[in-house]
Amino acid sequence: YYLKNKKRSNLPLPPGPPADPILGHLRFIPPEAPEDQFAKWSKIYGDVMHLRVLGRDMIILNTAEAAIDLMDKRSWNYSDRPRFPILDIMGWVPTLTFIGYGKRFQKHRRLLQQYFSKQKVVEYQPIQLREARRLALNLLDNPGKHEDMTRRFSTSIIIRIAYGHEIKSDDDPYIKIAEDSGYALTHCGPPGGTPIDLFPALQHFPSWFPGTYFAGKAREFNKYIRALHEYPFAEVRKEMAAGIAKPSFLSYHLERLHREENETPEEFDDVKGASAVIFCAGADTTWSNLSIFMLAMTLHPECQIRAQAEIDALLDGSRLPEVSDRESLPYIDCIVKETHRWLNAVPGGESFSLQRQLEVVANTRTGIPHRAVEDDVYKGMLIPKGALVFANTRGISINDAVYHDPHTYKPSRYLPKSQGGQEEPEPLAQFGFGRRICPGRHLADTSLWLAMVTILSLYQIRKVKGPDGKEITPEVALDSGLTRSVFNAS
Numbered sequence: 001y002y003l004k005n006k007k008r009s010n011l012p013l014p015p016g017p018p019a020d021p022i023l024g025h026l027r028f029i030p031p032e033a034p035e036d037q038f039a040k041w042s043k044i045y046g047d048v049m050h051l052r053v054l055g056r057d058m059i060i061l062n063t064a065e066a067a068i069d070l071m072d073k074r075s076w077n078y079s080d081r082p083r084f085p086i087l088d089i090m091g092w093v094p095t096l097t098f099i100g101y102g103k104r105f106q107k108h109r110r111l112l113q114q115y116f117s118k119q120k121v122v123e124y125q126p127i128q129l130r131e132a133r134r135l136a137l138n139l140l141d142n143p144g145k146h147e148d149m150t151r152r153f154s155t156s157i158i159i160r161i162a163y164g165h166e167i168k169s170d171d172d173p174y175i176k177i178a179e180d181s182g183y184a185l186t187h188c189g190p191p192g193g194t195p196i197d198l199f200p201a202l203q204h205f206p207s208w209f210p211g212t213y214f215a216g217k218a219r220e221f222n223k224y225i226r227a228l229h230e231y232p233f234a235e236v237r238k239e240m241a242a243g244i245a246k247p248s249f250l251s252y253h254l255e256r257l258h259r260e261e262n263e264t265p266e267e268f269d270d271v272k273g274a275s276a277v278i279f280c281a282g283a284d285t286t287w288s289n290l291s292i293f294m295l296a297m298t299l300h301p302e303c304q305i306r307a308q309a310e311i312d313a314l315l316d317g318s319r320l321p322e323v324s325d326r327e328s329l330p331y332i333d334c335i336v337k338e339t340h341r342w343l344n345a346v347p348g349g350e351s352f353s354l355q356r357q358l359e360v361v362a363n364t365r366t367g368i369p370h371r372a373v374e375d376d377v378y379k380g381m382l383i384p385k386g387a388l389v390f391a392n393t394r395g396i397s398i399n400d401a402v403y404h405d406p407h408t409y410k411p412s413r414y415l416p417k418s419q420g421g422q423e424e425p426e427p428l429a430q431f432g433f434g435r436r437i438c439p440g441r442h443l444a445d446t447s448l449w450l451a452m453v454t455i456l457s458l459y460q461i462r463k464v465k466g467p468d469g470k471e472i473t474p475e476v477a478l479d480s481g482l483t484r485s486v487f488n489a490s
């Protein structure tokens with residue numbers, strides 16, 4: 001054992017840029033768009049890079065190959081997450097995104113995977129189709145408010161599926177809950193990076209004691225997180241008792257627990273946490289992607305023309321597109337793929353995205369960190385136990401060894417050469433890797449496709465005109481700070 005350990009500790013860490021003695025690379029990781037810095041470093045240091053921030057090892061995987069080799073093929077070692085004591089104080093019940101690898105993780109994954117499997121999500125298509133049609137009408141009725149309307153589309157689908165609730169107006173209590181819990185998450189310091197996360201005992205010190213500030217904030221926000229878990233739970237139970245509950249993730253599991261005579265507080269916490277994570281992880285991610293789509297279409301009318309020609313050739317204005325048309329509309333599929341690749345929406349979304357909170361852990365925006373459970377050796381390099389391991393989604397998506405002219409939005413790159421394409425590989429980093437891969441990806445894929453094809457079949461997306469009558473070209477930029485939504489996309 002001693003010899004094995006000694007041998008391992010002699011192995012080099014993956015290469016990385018020079019660092020400060022105590023702060024490590026903290027100073028060199030830009031707070032805005034660190035993923036672009038990582039992409040630059042990857043040209044110097046290669047596929048797997050090591051950074052250290054305040055004594056914490058970080059491994060950045062810059063290619064799909066490295067991410068697949070470690071996170072997929074050695075998933076037993078790379079499916080853990082770092083711990084977030086500050087979130088416990090805030091009152092989060094078990095929430096998949098935050099749960100470390102183990103039995104509870106497996107239970108939550110099972111709950112979500114069963115409900116959002118590729119086969120099962122077909123059942124939700126009528127909800128998605130109805131919301132896509134409603135989006136089309138809302139865009140007509142609310143000119144200039146496409147951001148609000150696409151967000152309403154994403155949130156409505158998620159809330160309907162998680163809780164059976166239909167959002168009809170902006171003052172809906174579920175919208176308030178989402179805003180409050182988002183506020184709590186974004187005003188409680190970076191989870192994993194507060195003094196409380198680093199020294200959990202601090203939470204028991206009096207509030208005047210240095211370093212306890214965020215524990216106080218977390219306690220203050222506890223009411224918001226309680227509402228996130230308790231309000232839908234109480235509402236759905238009330239509706240079930242009255243026999244008016246619509247089918248939903250929560251009602252399905254409450255019925256199951258009742259049938260199995262297993263209505264324990266622990267089981268209730270599990271279903272509360274699992275439905276809250278759908279709410280928190282599913283809406284903004286989808287919305288974020290749609291705002292990137294709107295930006296891409298504004299900047300690339302030629303893509304719109306091609307997409308609309310494809311839709312017209314199939315339907316000739318006879319009806320709106322449906323999911324069954326998908327196979328006959330390959331270029332629209334390419335638009336979905338290219339939107340994922342061109343500007344990654346995740347981690348991100350907006351203020352209440354759990355993903356985005358997690359990425360702050362090590363001051364990066366390159367994906368939600370996994371945690372190495374044990375020391376591992378990859379291509380002769382040591383991946384130390386406890387290291388935060390990031391798949392650099394951005395770096396992988398704009399790798400010019402894989403994608404020609406990677407910064408250009410070009411959906412046709414995936415088409416066969418016979419159709420003028422380049423047969424480039426489908427992007428695969430957007431939903432993560434291994435046992436932590438996004439369980440909502442099949443649902444998200446249909447929501448995105450339906451929203452995009454519906455908008456394209458009915459609207460032309462154009463640049464707005466300024467007071468001088470000239471068109472304004474929107475900036476290709478993701479907004480600063482924590483968010484990954486499109487900046488100035490009007």
Ligand code: HEM
Binds near residue numbers: 097289346367440
């Ligand atoms: C465009 C939409 C979406 C994108 C781009 C996206 C992307 C991601 C990514 C990158 C991860 C991290 C994977 C990793 O750690 O390797 C993730 C995790 C997760 N996503 Fe999504 N997601 C989307 C939509 C959804 C939806 C609709 C749901 C719910 C139905 C959902 C639920 C989750 C959950 C629960 C996790 C945590 C999984 C875990 O920690 O094991 N996501 N997602």
